[in-house]
Amino acid sequence: MTDSLLQTALHGLHTELGARMVPFAGYSMPVQYPAGVLKEHLHTRAQAGLFDVSHMGQLRLWGVNAAVALETLVPVDLIDLPVGQQRYAFFTNATGGILDDLMITNAGDHLFVVINAACKAQDIAHLRTHIGARCHIEVLPEHALLALQGPAAATVLARMAPKTDFAGWTFMTARTVLLAGVECCVTRSGYTGEDGFEISIPNSHAEQLARALLAHEEVAPIGLGARDSLRLEAGLCLYGHDLDTDTSPVEAGLTWAISKARRVGGIREGGFPGEDRILAEIVQGTSRKRVGLVGLERTPVREGSEITNLAGETIGTICSGGFAPSRNGVVAMAYLPSEYTADSAEVLALVRGKPVRMQVCKMPFVPQRYYRG
C-alpha cells in the first residue's frame, strides 16, 4: 500500500524532521511534525511556517490563445489579467457546479496554473479535452511547490533575495526570484489567511531551498493538519468538502471571484460552463448559501454533522469544522437555507446525538493579513 504512494522531493527531509506521514491524494504527505498541529498552527500565525504542497498540480499553458481558451472553462477574466497578476478561479460544469478551484497567474509568455492534488488527473483531462487544441498544456511533475506563510515570511524571504523589492510586491502578484541558485516562480499568496508566498521550484533544488528556509529561526515545518485548521480559520474553501459538482460558486459565496467582464452586461458576458444558472443566481440569489459557524460550546463540530434549527428540524450539514487554535474555540462552515444565514442566527449541530449550540458568524474567523502595499 505504502509502496504505491508517490513521494514529493522533500520526502527524505520530512522523515528526517520526524514527520508523521499519511496518504493524501495518492502521495505520502506530512500531517504533522513532532511539535504537533496546535503549535504548528500558532507558529504560522506568529512567525512563519514552511509547507510542502508539492502534491498539488502545477501546469503551464502556452500559446497566444491560452487565456482566451481557458476563459471558456472559468467565469474569470483572464484576457485582461495583467502580467505578474494572479487570480483565483474555478472550473465550472454544465449545471453550474464546481469541478475544482485553482490559481492562475499571468507569467508573461504563459499562464501558470495550480490545481488541487485530488483533482489533478481529471483537471488535466478536462483541459486537454476542451482546450488542448488551442494551447499547449505543460504539466510540471518535476516541480515542487513550497509555501512560506506567516507574518515573518517576507522578512525571511527578503534575506534570501536581497535584490527583490518586497515592499512593492503585493498580495496575488508573482515575481521570478533567484532562490537556492535557481529561478523560481513565486506568488505572494497562500492558504492560511496570512501574508506569504508559494514558491514553484524544480525538484532538484527543492530540498536545498527548504533547508535554507528552515535555517531561519522564524521558520518551522508545518504539516497538512495545521494547513487545514489555518485555512478553515481563514474561511477558505477546501474542494471536495466545501465545494463540489452540485454547488455553485454563488451558493459558495465566491461571487467576488466571478469577474465583472463575465457577468450579465459585462464585455464578455457568459461563455463558461453552467453560465445560465450562475449568472441568474448572481442576480436572483440562491435558496442556500455557505456560512461560517462558531461553536458556543467547546465540543468540536466536524464535517458531516447534521444541523437543525432550534425546533429540531434538519436544515443542513457541516462541510468543514473543527477546533480553531487561534480562537481557542470551535468553528465550522455549512450550507444553510437563506432564512438561517443572518449574522448571529443560532442553530444546533448534532454531535454524538447531542445538540451543540452554534451561531452564524461572518468569515474569515480570524483577520486576514494579506500584504496589500
Next chain:
Amino acid sequence: MKYTPDHEWLRVETDGTVTIGITHHAQDALGDLVFVELPAVGKHFAKDEPTCVIESVKAAGDVKMPIAGTILSVNAALADSPEKVNEDAEGEGWFIKVQPDNLADADALLDEAAYKALLD
C-alpha cells in the same frame, strides 16, 4: 500498571480503587487534545463501555472502561486543559477514579511487557 489493547491504562491504588487514563502512545497517536468530556460521578459503567469522549485536532475517540465499576471522581481540570493529557498521559493527565465491581477483573488486563509487545 495494567493496560488494554485499546490503549487505556489502569492503576490499582492502595485502597482498592483504580485510576484510569490513556497511554502515552495513545495521546501521541491522537495528537493535541482539544476537548474532553467526563462522566458523571456515581455513574456505573460495564467493561468496555465508553466513559469519556476525547477529541484531538484531528479526530474524536473515547476512553473505554477497562473493567466494570462506578465513577468515584473525575479529573475536572481536563475540561479546561485537555493538553494535560498530551503533557503527562500516565500521570496528571488521568481521566477517572473508579470503584471496581470486582478488583480481580484487573488481573486479566495486559501487563507492561505485554502492552509494549503489542505496540511493536
